[in-house]
Amino acid sequence: xxxxxxxxDIHGSNVCYRKFLNALPIYGVDTAVLLxxxxxxxxxxxxxxGNDTWECTLMGQHRLIETQEQLAEIKKITENAGYYWVxxxxxxxxxxxxxxxxxxxxxxxxxxxRVQEWLDLADERLEGKPFQMFMAPGNDDWFVIDDMIDAxxxxxxxxRRMVDLEGHxxxxxxxxxxxPWDTPREMSEEDLEKHLYELCGLVKNYETAIFNFxxxxxxxxxxxxxxxxxxxxxxxxxxIHAGSxxxxxxxxQYQPLLGLHGHIHESRGAQKAGRTLLINPGSExxxxxxxxxxxxLDKKKIKDYVFTSG
Amino acid sequence: MAEELAFARKAxxxxxxxxxxxxFGVGFMNxxxxxxxxxxxxxxxxxxxxxxxxxxxVLSVILAGIGMPIxxxxxxxxxxxxxxxxxxNSRIIHPIIGIAESFGNAFVWIMWIYVLAxxxxxxxxxxxxxxxxxxxxADWATQPYATFILATIAxxxxxxxxxxxxxxFARAQKIVMFIGIGSVIVLTLVLxxxxxxxxxxxxxxxxxxxxxxxxxxxxxxxxxxxxxxPTTWNWYDSLGVMVAASWAFAYAYCMAFIAxxxxxxxxxxxxxxxxxxxxxxxxxxxTAFALYQLDFNFLSAAFYADNMxxxxxxxxxxxxxxxxxxxxxxxxxxxxAWLGVIYSVGYMAFALWWVTLSYLAFPRIIFAWGMDRMGxxxxxxxxxxxxxxxxxxxxxxxxxxxxxxxxxxxxxxPLQGLAVTGLExxxxxxxxxxxxxxxxxxxxxxxxxxASPYRNWKLLGIxxxxxxxxxxxxxxxxLFVFFFIMPDLRDFTTTGxxxxxxxxxxxxxxxxxxxxxxxxxxxxxxxxxxxxxxx
Numbered sequence: 001x002x003x004x005x006x007x008x009d010i011h012g013s014n015v016c017y018r019k020f021l022n023a024l025p026i027y028g029v030d031t032a033v034l035l036x037x038x039x040x041x042x043x044x045x046x047x048x049x050g051n052d053t054w055e056c057t058l059m060g061q062h063r064l065i066e067t068q069e070q071l072a073e074i075k076k077i078t079e080n081a082g083y084y085w086v087x088x089x090x091x092x093x094x095x096x097x098x099x100x101x102x103x104x105x106x107x108x109x110x111x112x113x114r115v116q117e118w119l120d121l122a123d124e125r126l127e128g129k130p131f132q133m134f135m136a137p138g139n140d141d142w143f144v145i146d147d148m149i150d151a152x153x154x155x156x157x158x159x160r161r162m163v164d165l166e167g168h169x170x171x172x173x174x175x176x177x178x179x180p181w182d183t184p185r186e187m188s189e190e191d192l193e194k195h196l197y198e199l200c201g202l203v204k205n206y207e208t209a210i211f212n213f214x215x216x217x218x219x220x221x222x223x224x225x226x227x228x229x230x231x232x233x234x235x236x237x238x239x240i241h242a243g244s245x246x247x248x249x250x251x252x253q254y255q256p257l258l259g260l261h262g263h264i265h266e267s268r269g270a271q272k273a274g275r276t277l278l279i280n281p282g283s284e285x286x287x288x289x290x291x292x293x294x295x296x297l298d299k300k301k302i303k304d305y306v307f308t309s310g
Numbered sequence: 311m312a313e314e315l316a317f318a319r320k321a322x323x324x325x326x327x328x329x330x331x332x333x334f335g336v337g338f339m340n341x342x343x344x345x346x347x348x349x350x351x352x353x354x355x356x357x358x359x360x361x362x363x364x365x366x367x368v369l370s371v372i373l374a375g376i377g378m379p380i381x382x383x384x385x386x387x388x389x390x391x392x393x394x395x396x397x398x399n400s401r402i403i404h405p406i407i408g409i410a411e412s413f414g415n416a417f418v419w420i421m422w423i424y425v426l427a428x429x430x431x432x433x434x435x436x437x438x439x440x441x442x443x444x445x446x447x448a449d450w451a452t453q454p455y456a457t458f459i460l461a462t463i464a465x466x467x468x469x470x471x472x473x474x475x476x477x478x479f480a481r482a483q484k485i486v487m488f489i490g491i492g493s494v495i496v497l498t499l500v501l502x503x504x505x506x507x508x509x510x511x512x513x514x515x516x517x518x519x520x521x522x523x524x525x526x527x528x529x530x531x532x533x534x535x536x537x538x539x540p541t542t543w544n545w546y547d548s549l550g551v552m553v554a555a556s557w558a559f560a561y562a563y564c565m566a567f568i569a570x571x572x573x574x575x576x577x578x579x580x581x582x583x584x585x586x587x588x589x590x591x592x593x594x595x596x597t598a599f600a601l602y603q604l605d606f607n608f609l610s611a612a613f614y615a616d617n618m619x620x621x622x623x624x625x626x627x628x629x630x631x632x633x634x635x636x637x638x639x640x641x642x643x644x645x646x647a648w649l650g651v652i653y654s655v656g657y658m659a660f661a662l663w664w665v666t667l668s669y670l671a672f673p674r675i676i677f678a679w680g681m682d683r684m685g686x687x688x689x690x691x692x693x694x695x696x697x698x699x700x701x702x703x704x705x706x707x708x709x710x711x712x713x714x715x716x717x718x719x720x721x722x723x724p725l726q727g728l729a730v731t732g733l734e735x736x737x738x739x740x741x742x743x744x745x746x747x748x749x750x751x752x753x754x755x756x757x758x759x760x761a762s763p764y765r766n767w768k769l770l771g772i773x774x775x776x777x778x779x780x781x782x783x784x785x786x787x788x789l790f791v792f793f794f795i796m797p798d799l800r801d802f803t804t805t806g807x808x809x810x811x812x813x814x815x816x817x818x819x820x821x822x823x824x825x826x827x828x829x830x831x832x833x834x835x836x837x838x839x840x841x842x843x844x845x
Contacts, residue, residue: 042318224692307690
């Protein structure tokens with residue numbers, strides 16, 4: 001039996017990533033899979049006001065920072081929520097704000113630095129330990145981070161390939177169907193379906209296989225999310241299915257042992273699709289809570305699973 | 311408006327959708343305004359006949375208004391998940407306490423269905439029929455089988471409002487809230503401006519129905535009471551009235567069951583909770599001031615009589631078609647059928663929504679158990695079609711129906727409502743207040759406290775949650791004393807204590823059963839409660 005720990009969508013949260021690494025020995029994990037989205041969405045400039053004071057907007061609130069302790073605290077909160085921070089003078093901030101390309105470049109610089117920091121930390125923590133760790137991006141993550149994961153010493157990449165988990169063939173896709181945000185790894189449903197069928201071609205034994213698709217299959221309870229209006233504002237009271245029809249097709253056709261999914265943070269849960277157990281551990285990264293799923297895999301069946309929250 | 315000093319990139323994955331208004335709606339509606347004022351008067355002043363409603367309300371609003379929002383808001387904002395207090399108590403105190411307490415609360419929500427669904431029938435529907443002159447229909451509704459049928463209809467409606475997803479629930483809640491608040495405003499306006507000459511109004515209606523006149527009614531009630539009713543208030547009875555007043559102020563905590571779905575939970579839960587105490591406070595105070603235009607001893611007599619086994623009809627010679635609760639008094643002041651319809655429909659709307667909110671809470675409680683492997687896996691099944699835990703709703707409906715049958719055909723005492731409150735005071739509110747008190751100091755919850763947005767909220771160096779928990783415990787302490795120690799309710803609640811102990815023991819047995827079952831397949835379920843070290 002192998003004990004598989006699956007986590008997804010931590011979106012740059014330092015505290016969640018550290019909890020993830022710490023969970024491996026605490027939960028007695030054999031294999032850990034950290035699926036994207038790995039990168040954060042918000043950049044918080046700490047704008048200098050003079051006399052060793054700064055200002056910023058954090059979680060919708062304007063903050064005035066007057067001491068080094070407050071500054072350290074703001075940086076920690078920012079990192080733990082999955083945000084990035086940068087020191088800027090007023091002129092630098094105005095210049096950046098006026099130029100979307102500069103914002104994009106600054107984002108990329110900070111995102112890459114944090115991914116590298118995470119990979120270095122994993123190398124440090126995994127050295128000589130009995131568990132293995134796989135990592136793959138999600139639809140929100142720029143392609144540039146793939147090379148960094150590929151180059152990691154002890155973290156194994158798994159996106160767009162088949163890897164063997166002690167007899168279980170696992171295929172992974174970081175792609176998603178279209179979203180309202182036009183994210184880096186989106187594909188049309190047709191292209192995504194084709195891409196997933198190609199991946200399925202790498203599998204020899206579907207009966208014991210794991211389909212690790214970032215986007216959940218359409219029409220199940222794992223892909224329910226709030227409906228958005230034309231301004232991308234959420235309806236509080238109406239949910240729609242946002243999963244992929246292509247993912248649904250391949251899962252229902254090949255009936256793997258296990259489907260591991262993310263993407264829809266609020267739809268934490270498990271559901272059967274024929275003989276396939278589908279799991280979405282959900283995400284509460286912005287609250288610093290690490291949501292995960294621990295799955296006990298026998299050779300040909302899932303012995304049990306439990307959702308974790310730490 | 312402050313300048314936005316942040317950049318965001320296009321990225322998917324929004325999480326929370328419910329607003330402050332939605333959270334307030336859930337909290338406010340669970341305070342059930344009109345029926346709660348009936349409870350405050352008929353079960354409060356009806357038992358503690360020398361109680362001063364204004365003092366009871368003001369003390370309740372101050373204590374519950376400080377304690378409850380801080381306890382539930384800080385815990386909910388620090389652990390914003392939708393399993394209610396089970397999440398807090400299992401993480402801060404111990405999983406066994408969390409499950410045992412939660413087991414009690416799951417029972418409470420089922421009890422609310424079987425106590426309150428019959429209230430839609432009687433006194434709700436019976437008032438509607440009586441106010442519109444349909445006495446035969448009113449008499450029919452008091453028959454057990456009729457009450458069972460009407461309560462079943464209420465239970466089905468409550469089930470349907472929630473099972474098909476939050477969209478229908480949220481829209482229906484707005485309509486029900488509009489009807490309920492509108493009805494209370496009309497009712498209180500009548501009480502305020504039509505109270506003059508009330509004895510004459512009473513005597514006129516009494517003459518029409520061959521019933522006791524104003525003075526004879528007071529005398530008849532005093533004969534049953536065993537002495538003269540007080541003509542002014544005293545402190546002991548005023549504190550006793552707080553027990554029943556808690557219905558209007560202690561129940562906004564229901565929003566903890568949607569904490570995982572509200573936007574900005576760190577602010578939303580605490581503020582929505584506060585407003586859900588203050589708004590009923592305003593209406594209760596207004597009602598009390600309006601009622602005190604009547605003679606003190608008459609009010610005591612009217613509410614004492616309405617609290618009897620057969621309402622005011624237990625008093626020999628009382629033949630009015632409606633009982634002497636505060637809605638009945640308003641109708642006597644201005645006996646117009648259309649006003650009676652407004653009052654009774656408002657009452658039924660609030661009672662019905664209480665039943666509906668049980669369908670919001672109970673399925674989420676057992677969903678949270680399922681997620682922690684403290685129940686069967688199907689507790690976590692979400693219907694892809696309705697985006698709700700349909701199986702849990704069906705279980706809730708079935709248990710509610712069994713309870714309705716037992717209540718209607720076996721006990722059928724309005725005081726059962728107080729038994730539920732007693733169970734909540736001890737198990738839900740009490741244990742959760744202790745969790746809040748311990749939260750900043752417990753080692754096992756240190757990680758959560760350190761990440762809490764409230765960790766720097768301090769007054770004189772003391773964490774605000776500790777202060778809030780102490781205020782809450784003072785409030786609950788008053789309720790506890792009058793529930794379990796003072797003689798007025800003690801006999802009634804002693805049976806309840808045995809029942810509560812059985813529920814707790816069942817919860818502890820449930821915990822060990824599922825822990826053992828998980829261990830058998832290699833899962834240490836205790837890992838779901840532990841906090842992971844962040845460093």
